Amino acid sequence: MIHNRPTLPVRTPPSRFGRLVVVALLAALGGTASVSGLEESGHDEAETMAKSSEDPYLWLEEIDGEKSMAWVEAQNAATAERLEKTPLFTELLAQAKAALGNTSRIPSFTLRGDYLYELWKDEGHPRGLYRRMRVSDLESENPTWQTVLDLDALGAAEGRTLVFKGMNCLEPENRHCLVSLSPGGGDAVEIREFDLHTREFVVGGFELPKAKTSVDWIDEDHLFVGTDFGPGSMTDSGYPRIARRWTRGTPIAEATILHEGRQESVSVRAGHYAGDDDTPSLDLLTEGLTFWTRAYYQIEGDQLHRLDIPESASLHAVWKGSLLIEPKDDWTLGDRTFKRGSLVLAQPNVLRSDLEPELRTGDLEVVFEPSEGVVLEGVAAVDQGILLTLLDQVQGRLRLYQPHEGGGFSAHELPFPDHGSLSVTTVDEESGDAFVLFETFVSPRALYHVSAADKSVKKVRQQDPSFDGSQMEVNQYWTTSADGTRVPYFVVAKKGLPRNGKNPTHIFSYGGFRNALTPSYSGSYEQLYGAYGEMWLERGGVFVLANIRGGGEFGPDWHKAALRENRERSFEDFEAIARDLGARKITSAEHLGIEGRSNGGLLVTATFTRHPELYGAVICGVPLADMKRYHKLLAGASWMAEFGDPDVASDWEFMKRYSPYQNLAAEKDYPAVFFYTSTRDDRVHPGHARKMAARMIELGYEVWYYENTEGGHGGSTTNDQLAYRIALAYTHLWQQLK
Numbered sequence: 001m002i003h004n005r006p007t008l009p010v011r012t013p014p015s016r017f018g019r020l021v022v023v024a025l026l027a028a029l030g031g032t033a034s035v036s037g038l039e040e041s042g043h044d045e046a047e048t049m050a051k052s053s054e055d056p057y058l059w060l061e062e063i064d065g066e067k068s069m070a071w072v073e074a075q076n077a078a079t080a081e082r083l084e085k086t087p088l089f090t091e092l093l094a095q096a097k098a099a100l101g102n103t104s105r106i107p108s109f110t111l112r113g114d115y116l117y118e119l120w121k122d123e124g125h126p127r128g129l130y131r132r133m134r135v136s137d138l139e140s141e142n143p144t145w146q147t148v149l150d151l152d153a154l155g156a157a158e159g160r161t162l163v164f165k166g167m168n169c170l171e172p173e174n175r176h177c178l179v180s181l182s183p184g185g186g187d188a189v190e191i192r193e194f195d196l197h198t199r200e201f202v203v204g205g206f207e208l209p210k211a212k213t214s215v216d217w218i219d220e221d222h223l224f225v226g227t228d229f230g231p232g233s234m235t236d237s238g239y240p241r242i243a244r245r246w247t248r249g250t251p252i253a254e255a256t257i258l259h260e261g262r263q264e265s266v267s268v269r270a271g272h273y274a275g276d277d278d279t280p281s282l283d284l285l286t287e288g289l290t291f292w293t294r295a296y297y298q299i300e301g302d303q304l305h306r307l308d309i310p311e312s313a314s315l316h317a318v319w320k321g322s323l324l325i326e327p328k329d330d331w332t333l334g335d336r337t338f339k340r341g342s343l344v345l346a347q348p349n350v351l352r353s354d355l356e357p358e359l360r361t362g363d364l365e366v367v368f369e370p371s372e373g374v375v376l377e378g379v380a381a382v383d384q385g386i387l388l389t390l391l392d393q394v395q396g397r398l399r400l401y402q403p404h405e406g407g408g409f410s411a412h413e414l415p416f417p418d419h420g421s422l423s424v425t426t427v428d429e430e431s432g433d434a435f436v437l438f439e440t441f442v443s444p445r446a447l448y449h450v451s452a453a454d455k456s457v458k459k460v461r462q463q464d465p466s467f468d469g470s471q472m473e474v475n476q477y478w479t480t481s482a483d484g485t486r487v488p489y490f491v492v493a494k495k496g497l498p499r500n501g502k503n504p505t506h507i508f509s510y511g512g513f514r515n516a517l518t519p520s521y522s523g524s525y526e527q528l529y530g531a532y533g534e535m536w537l538e539r540g541g542v543f544v545l546a547n548i549r550g551g552g553e554f555g556p557d558w559h560k561a562a563l564r565e566n567r568e569r570s571f572e573d574f575e576a577i578a579r580d581l582g583a584r585k586i587t588s589a590e591h592l593g594i595e596g597r598s599n600g601g602l603l604v605t606a607t608f609t610r611h612p613e614l615y616g617a618v619i620c621g622v623p624l625a626d627m628k629r630y631h632k633l634l635a636g637a638s639w640m641a642e643f644g645d646p647d648v649a650s651d652w653e654f655m656k657r658y659s660p661y662q663n664l665a666a667e668k669d670y671p672a673v674f675f676y677t678s679t680r681d682d683r684v685h686p687g688h689a690r691k692m693a694a695r696m697i698e699l700g701y702e703v704w705y706y707e708n709t710e711g712g713h714g715g716s717t718t719n720d721q722l723a724y725r726i727a728l729a730y731t732h733l734w735q736q737l738k
Helices: 047-054 066-083 088-100 149-157 532-538 556-560 568-583 599-610 633-643 649-655 687-698 719-737
Strands: 010-012 020-022 108-114 117-122 125-134 146-150 162-169 176-183 189-195 207-211 216-218 221-227 244-247 256-260 267-273 282-290 293-298 304-306 315-319 322-326 332-333 335-336 343-346 365-369 374-382 384-391 397-404 408-413 421-428 436-439 446-450 457-462 471-479 486-494 505-508 542-546 591-599 617-621 672-678 704-708
Touching: 010 457, 066 687, 088 207, 088 244, 108 374, 108 421, 125 384, 146 149, 149 162, 162 216, 176 216, 189 221, 207 633, 221 267, 221 704, 244 267, 256 267, 256 282, 256 304, 282 315, 282 343, 304 505, 322 374, 335 365, 335 687, 343 672, 365 384, 365 397, 365 408, 374 421, 384 457, 421 505, 471 568, 486 532, 505 568, 532 542, 532 719, 568 591, 591 719, 599 617, 599 687, 617 719, 672 687, 687 704
Parallel strands: 216 267, 397 421, 505 542, 505 591, 591 617, 617 672, 672 704
Antiparallel strands: 010 020, 020 374, 108 117, 117 125, 125 146, 162 176, 176 189, 189 207, 216 221, 221 244, 244 256, 267 282, 282 293, 293 304, 315 322, 322 343, 332 335, 343 365, 374 384, 384 397, 397 408, 421 436, 436 446, 446 457, 471 486, 486 542
């Protein structure tokens, strides 16, 4: 999926468990809300007429248009007719539903005070219960859960579908909360104030209509807010351009304007970071100038002060009143140079360019520096130190960095198994204890408690397996891409796999936006990679995870290597892996299926149009495909720093070489493709998938298409919707590859 890196550190509102600060390198980005009408899709009537002659399927960009929706319904019916009626589909659907309904599954948790919160979905609550249990019950076999918000009951009462998108509570009391609710599951949300003590919405409280809103508490009566304030208040990318300070009980139009960003910027956002007895609170504002560059400001009263932070750097967290900054390029400040990919602790005054030199006091310290194959992935700040999740040759590590009295930090490696991925789900800021999720390709997700006091790690809960992982083996291989770069990939298969070139094999990859793909157990189907346990591996299939350039697996340089004019390097990496699988006789082209979604959808459509001879089947989800028009559709304008601007002749010169929609041609031996998307995807326009499928059908190729009418960029909002789509996709793969 396509994401935006956060413009400020991401937090959940804790109480005695403190504030959770995690790296959210992949915080969601999207465009304006999904609505009908060509003009709402990013172009006006004059442009429509001018472009229709060169793009006969432009009408499919009309999201809810009568003609386009009739096409969608016809394609959905044809796909159902072909795939649903097979015994294989029925079996796979039952397996997918069973895995998604696993009552032992471990969702992501949030800690607030004495309670642990989660969003739980089951057959009786398809859109979810937001519920809580006491932390003291965590290791109980039968914890007592208390419903906080029933999404299905709320939707029924209001006569519409509502999807829970998060809750932001004012610390430390955690009573005043802001609930984000999405009609239909897109990125645009409604904001409503919620009383966590009474578990009811606050009558006359803070409330905002549907928009791509950013909001944060300052205190009980004040918010930082960026939203759709009317014409001209949103950027070209469909995000807030203006940040305001809003006082309870006053009209939003009267809220104090703090900053107005450029129209061509991506977004503007302000955030509040509470202090304590030793450190003052800190208010920060970020303007996303492009997808990968930002201007950082400190807010004091109604004044903004620019911070001397490189525009390409990431601000991960606030720790004891100081900023934790990761430069993406080597950063020279004064007589010191900080290595790209490191983590630097900086006091704000050091970075205040508006202060006289004698007032720019404070320290800059290096917390972490990358080494060969070991790069920074996530940051969580606690009183006792800084927890870093790292990638070591694409495998997860966790370290606690603690300050020395005389300066500097010492690193303590926390003991976790090898060959897996981990994430800090929440922390107790006072004690430094943390809860960490860990999983591998063949062992299900487990929740661990980490003690900062004695550096111990204890497993407290594990999800039941959905397949027998002891039958499987995992290997990491390396191959050489077209330009000589070595590229790794994982292979998961039954032990004793015959090397006969005939094994049905499924490659998943992404290759963009610094998104690192790591080992994941997909028995829960919650991960990006799709379901490969009972539905694929135990049937004799092989799963491959390809760590191609454009992602974040090896730090900033790995991503930069496939930016803009170098985008084709990610395709070349992927193609090299496909060829290497054949050379190792793991599979061959007729038995090789590929999958990607969002930017990964661009990857698989580009590579099957470049080299159709390499593949036997394709799954393409919520894709980018028309790179000539992507920047005019929904959030597309925000991604030009990643891909380029097709309206600039020199950029289109390199983009047109791979743009899938423009490169489709007759009389090619394209593999059969299963496309899926969502009508309510307000991030990547469904027109990409629609037009790509329609053009292929016109040219006589085998195409199967499924468009869910809700679900946003994830493509689904309920377990049943997800199970149905997974069953369709894997039925398609087995039919094509066996």
